[in-house]
């Protein structure tokens with residue numbers, strides 16, 4: 001955990017021109033750096049920088065990942081491999097909890113599944129009450145495994161109230177995403193969690209969120225043996241990649257992308 005945080009911190013501390021080698025506005029780019037802190041746009045949505053790229057069992061995009069800091073690729077590759085193994089254990093427990101084979105969800109991800117790492121850098125903010133690090137959203141994948149640098153900031157919404165998630169050294173926060181809510185066996189039994197990030201005046205916060213979802217061409221829909229009639233399905237089928245595009249490329253907030261594929 002510490003090694004990964006260290007390379008991430010070193011990356012974010014690089015000069016802007018260096019980070020901008022990965023700058024992109026295309027949500028489907030395999031490696032993407034973005035900042036809303038030196039934006040040319042008028043609106044300033046988030047008080048953060050981010051770096052995101054794909055991982056996966058076979059990281060096809062490995063040679064596109066940052067090569068500065070020099071150890072980044074190797075540290076990230078090892079970290080993503082271990083986090084994937086953890087996700088598989090949790091998917092297994094959820095499957096069993098629903099009375100199905102332990103590898104039920106894992107096999108529904110397809111041959112490779114999609115793993116996406118999003119590293120977030122939230123600078124200290126002189127007026128923290130006027131902005132957010134990250135606006136309310138739910139993640140599009142199945143499970144997101146998050147660690148941070150010991151500075152709290154994540155909040156989750158339950159019954160219209162925001163609750164702060166404590167930062168506990170050496171632990172991960174695991175969030176359920178839309179794929180798990182809308183897909184396979186769950187059909188809404190497991191809810192994706194709406195969350196956001198607040199900023200603070202004193203300290204820089206870094207978080208590393210790794211999402212685990214199905215392969216890009218998978219069709220997200222309840223396909224459970226538990227659903228006998230199509231009419232029992234609470235969600236309309238959608239190709240995972242199209243869902244990501246819809247969810248990322250607009251200024252959607254909260255769980256509105258998921259609401260759009262819900263029946264009634």
Ligand SMILES: O=C(O)CCC(=O)C(=O)O
Pocket residue numbers: 118120134139146148153154195197207209
């Ligand atoms: O910074 C965090 O704690 C959460 C980040 C997050 O929700 C995301 O990257 O999707």
Ligand SMILES: [Fe+2]
Pocket residue numbers: 137138139144195209
């Ligand atoms: Fe998130």
